Amino acid sequence: SQTIHQWPATLVQPVGSPLSLECTVEGTSNPNLYWYRQAAGRGLQLLFYSVGIGQISSEVPQNLSASRPQDRQFILSSKKLLLSDSGFYLCAWSVRVPPDTQYFGPGTRLTVL
């Protein structure tokens, strides 16, 4: 069966510090991968998605970037965090064809102070 991991589970960072969140998927090959952000009590905002190694699509211009160095690894980064980067970050995967159902990881709670 497929599993998706995210770490860390929680993170408290000062404004201006760098960020690296990691997501890995097991039990599948060539998945689509997605990063979402969720503010408290709000809906899901798609940040980035990837259909293959090194292929990143950005949905919202922002202070963040994403990379996919390996087939089942997706990384969310920032060089300098802003207060507005606080939120719940979710990684998800789907099969490549058809890319319909997405399966979510446990999430990372990021607080920027």
Next chain:
Amino acid sequence: GESVGLHLPTLSVQEGDNSIINCAYSNSASDYFIWYKQESGKGPQFIIDIRSNMDKRQGQRVTVLLNKTVKHLSLQIAATQPGDSAVYFCAENTQGAQKLVFGQGTRLTINP
């Protein structure tokens, strides 16, 4: 489309009653729909899905209804239990698209 900036609407039901959560979509070309359940502090979990060639699909205690004429999707939960307390999201996908479009979500609270 996405409504990520809006506060979630809330539905309160009595334990044991049936719950109906509604979702409207705008893209008439959408052909696949999903309901997710998100408990506090956790990632969304897949509940049930339905393709556009169907009007109704049933799972364990859940039923999804699709009305393509008015572009409306609903999730019915039978005999609501305390463990059903969560935020429920609908999502739609169009064939060939690489991403889902999520609804704003509905918070379901259960009264004892």
